[in-house]
Amino acid sequence: MLLWIALGLYGLGILFTLPSVASRRPALPRSALIALCCGLALHGAWLGMAAARLQRLPVTDVHSAISFFAFDLTLAFLIIYLRYRLVWLGLFMLPFVFLLALAAALEAGPSFDSASFRGGWVAVHVASMFLGYTGFFITFAAALMYLIQERQLKSKHVRPLYQRLPPLEVCDRLYYRSLIFGNIFLALGLVTGFVWASRTWTGPWQYDPKILATLVTWLIYLVLFSARASGTWPGRRSAYGAIFGFAAVMVTFLGVTFLSGQHGFLPRP
Amino acid sequence: MNLVLVGISHRSAPVEVRERMSLHESRLSAALSDLVARDGIREALILSTCNRVDLAAAGEEGQEAEPTLRQFLAEYHRYDPTAHDRHLYWYRNADVVRHLFRVACSLDSMIVGEPQILGQFKQAYLAAREAGALSGVLRDISEQALAVGRRVRRETELGASAVSVSYAAVELARKIFGTLQGKTIFILGAGKMSELAARHLVSSGASSILVANRTFSRAEELAAAFGGTAVQFDDVLNHLQRADIVISSTGSPDFVVTRAAAEALLAGRKQRPMFFIDIAVPRDIDPAVNDLDNAFVYDIDDLEQVVKENLAERRREAARAEKIVEEEVERTLRRLASRELAPTIVALEQRMEGIRRAEIERYRGRLGELTPAQRESVEALTRGMLSKILHGPITEMKSRVGGPEHSALVSLVRRMFGVNE
Numbered sequence: 001m002l003l004w005i006a007l008g009l010y011g012l013g014i015l016f017t018l019p020s021v022a023s024r025r026p027a028l029p030r031s032a033l034i035a036l037c038c039g040l041a042l043h044g045a046w047l048g049m050a051a052a053r054l055q056r057l058p059v060t061d062v063h064s065a066i067s068f069f070a071f072d073l074t075l076a077f078l079i080i081y082l083r084y085r086l087v088w089l090g091l092f093m094l095p096f097v098f099l100l101a102l103a104a105a106l107e108a109g110p111s112f113d114s115a116s117f118r119g120g121w122v123a124v125h126v127a128s129m130f131l132g133y134t135g136f137f138i139t140f141a142a143a144l145m146y147l148i149q150e151r152q153l154k155s156k157h158v159r160p161l162y163q164r165l166p167p168l169e170v171c172d173r174l175y176y177r178s179l180i181f182g183n184i185f186l187a188l189g190l191v192t193g194f195v196w197a198s199r200t201w202t203g204p205w206q207y208d209p210k211i212l213a214t215l216v217t218w219l220i221y222l223v224l225f226s227a228r229a230s231g232t233w234p235g236r237r238s239a240y241g242a243i244f245g246f247a248a249v250m251v252t253f254l255g256v257t258f259l260s261g262q263h264g265f266l267p268r269p
Numbered sequence: 270m271n272l273v274l275v276g277i278s279h280r281s282a283p284v285e286v287r288e289r290m291s292l293h294e295s296r297l298s299a300a301l302s303d304l305v306a307r308d309g310i311r312e313a314l315i316l317s318t319c320n321r322v323d324l325a326a327a328g329e330e331g332q333e334a335e336p337t338l339r340q341f342l343a344e345y346h347r348y349d350p351t352a353h354d355r356h357l358y359w360y361r362n363a364d365v366v367r368h369l370f371r372v373a374c375s376l377d378s379m380i381v382g383e384p385q386i387l388g389q390f391k392q393a394y395l396a397a398r399e400a401g402a403l404s405g406v407l408r409d410i411s412e413q414a415l416a417v418g419r420r421v422r423r424e425t426e427l428g429a430s431a432v433s434v435s436y437a438a439v440e441l442a443r444k445i446f447g448t449l450q451g452k453t454i455f456i457l458g459a460g461k462m463s464e465l466a467a468r469h470l471v472s473s474g475a476s477s478i479l480v481a482n483r484t485f486s487r488a489e490e491l492a493a494a495f496g497g498t499a500v501q502f503d504d505v506l507n508h509l510q511r512a513d514i515v516i517s518s519t520g521s522p523d524f525v526v527t528r529a530a531a532e533a534l535l536a537g538r539k540q541r542p543m544f545f546i547d548i549a550v551p552r553d554i555d556p557a558v559n560d561l562d563n564a565f566v567y568d569i570d571d572l573e574q575v576v577k578e579n580l581a582e583r584r585r586e587a588a589r590a591e592k593i594v595e596e597e598v599e600r601t602l603r604r605l606a607s608r609e610l611a612p613t614i615v616a617l618e619q620r621m622e623g624i625r626r627a628e629i630e631r632y633r634g635r636l637g638e639l640t641p642a643q644r645e646s647v648e649a650l651t652r653g654m655l656s657k658i659l660h661g662p663i664t665e666m667k668s669r670v671g672g673p674e675h676s677a678l679v680s681l682v683r684r685m686f687g688v689n690e
Binding site: 149153156158162163166168170231233235236 | 445541
């Protein structure tokens with residue numbers, strides 16, 4: 001119930017945000033901020049109650065994990081909004097958040113739980129993974145905004161979007177910071193995942209498709225990070241890289257899940 | 270309602286006339302007190318800026334305010350009837366409301382959308398209030414004008430984009446760098462235009478300035494003016510790498526920065542972007558530099574183009590603002606009308622109600638004992654008739670609000686229905 005109300009508030013927040021997307025003033029209407037903050041608070045309360053019930057971070061079933069991801073994204077958006085006033089980031093992020101929250105709210109069945117999913121390691125693993133994905137999603141959004149803005153500046157014509165998107169250097173800063181954030185948490189998620197897998201899984205867990213795919217994804221982001229840190233890639237190439245990277249995240253996150261035994265998130269017979 | 274507005278603006282008068290007729294701030298308060306003390310003037314508002322003088326007054330009902338205003342103009346604004354009459358515009362009632370709203374929205378400004386006028390309007394309003402010159406309808410209208418100005422600012426993009434070349438350059442720089450704080454500007458060729466552009470950039474926060482010019486002394490001069498550093502012209506390419514923004518206006522017949530040179534420059538900058546503003550003709554920066562990653566080259570035509578597109582946008586937004594103004598004028602007039610007519614309408618209704626009751630009383634005996642249903646019918650019948658009779662005159666009075674014959678009509682209706690006290 002709490003989650004449904006939170007979902008409704010997110011929806012309202014998106015609706016209230018829409019008019020300011022068209023305007024060039026970089027400010028969300030108060031109503032949108034209030035709706036989003038209330039939604040976030042209720043969502044947080046829902047997560048808190050789930051955590052109290054399960055006696056741990058509620059990330060170890062699909063239902064709550066997706067919900068946790070949506071919570072992360074909204075929180076990230078609000079923090080970034082307070083810092084950079086990027087209304088347009090909301091346009092990329094909030095609908096995604098809404099869909100995630102909807103998916104979480106719809107999955108009403110008894111949440112999947114198995115003995116192997118208990119324990120602190122797995123909670124830290126999943127939470128870090130999602131924080132990493134949150135970072136990369138923002139990197140992706142920053143890259144998109146960078147590409148659009150760069151093209152407009154090069155074209156020398158004032159198009160409507162020109163006034164509304166953030167300056168190039170702001171996109172770049174957001175890109176770099178979220179990239180670092182994502183890399184740190186993905187690394188943490190991988191390490192905790194290895195520790196947990198080596199303790200509880202049986203058989204050659206190293207060859208699990210999801211683990212391999214995640215390693216590849218992480219490699220992509222390491223390359224992106226080193227390219228950006230050393231300044232060897234022009235902004236545009238970095239931006240394309242981030243879009244490719246996020247596609248890899250999506251493949252890892254959604255696609256490979258169905259191939260993987262251990263990461264199938266389905267109760268095994 | 271008896272509103273009169275007289276004024277001159279950039280549309281109606283050359284600057285010699287405007288400056289002659291402008292009223293200095295220090296005399297404003299005294300002038301306002303004086304004006305409202307005059308016979309026939311209830312309220313006044315004076316807006317005097319370098320582009321316009323507007324004098325709005327609410328006169329006593331049925332009195333002509335124009336001669337008083339002329340007299341006042343002659344005393345306070347050095348107005349000379351023979352020389353200045355053709356520069357004055359006069360508005361009455363509804364047109365006063367519309368004019369004040371348009372002024373507050375910057376739709377009547379020399380540069381449509383320039384933002385200062387709303388602040389100036391507010392100053393004028395505050396001054397008039399302090400002088401005790403705003404007490405009724407004109408105060409409402411002035412407050413409404415400020416609200417409409419804020420609404421237009423909020424709901425349209427009027428005045429949001431740069432409409433001069435040098436300001437367009439600053440705006441572009443902001444879209445590349447975000448903040449200009451800590452950015453380095455390189456002035457290549459010390460001309461008037463580049464100086465102006467540099468001044469805009471510096472006032473927007475750019476911190477360090479480098480100047481190069483063929484005559485080194487001129488470079489030193491300009492560098493001193495901005496607190497920057499002068500650089501030898503032959504040494505330009507070595508220093509250019511430090512610059513985030515290059516303003517170029519040399520008289521050189523060839524490109525000063527070729528594509529190859531720019532490539533070398535950018536390679537050493539770790540992908541930090543560079544913005545070239547090329548205002549020289551013939552151009553100093555090879556346009557092919559724009560194809561390089563992280564380099565943005567705008568020549569004078571590009572900047573003019575941006576300004577042109579911004580102006581076009583401004584015109585579109587002005588049309589939207591006009592619509593908002595029309596809507597607000599109508600709403601304000603309706604509100605004023607109903608407020609102004611309220612006592613008359615109440616008096617009419619009371620008068621009719623009095624007649625109705627007296628007549629029912631008179632016929633009570635002849636009607637005999639009525640059932641409750643019958644009594645109700647008689648009530649409904651008489652009430653219905655009267656409200657239908659009043660409907661015509663009331664709508665007529667409402668529709669004529671703000672028009673020239675309105676007060677005559679109202680007093681006629683009052684006399685016809687016998688509500689003249």
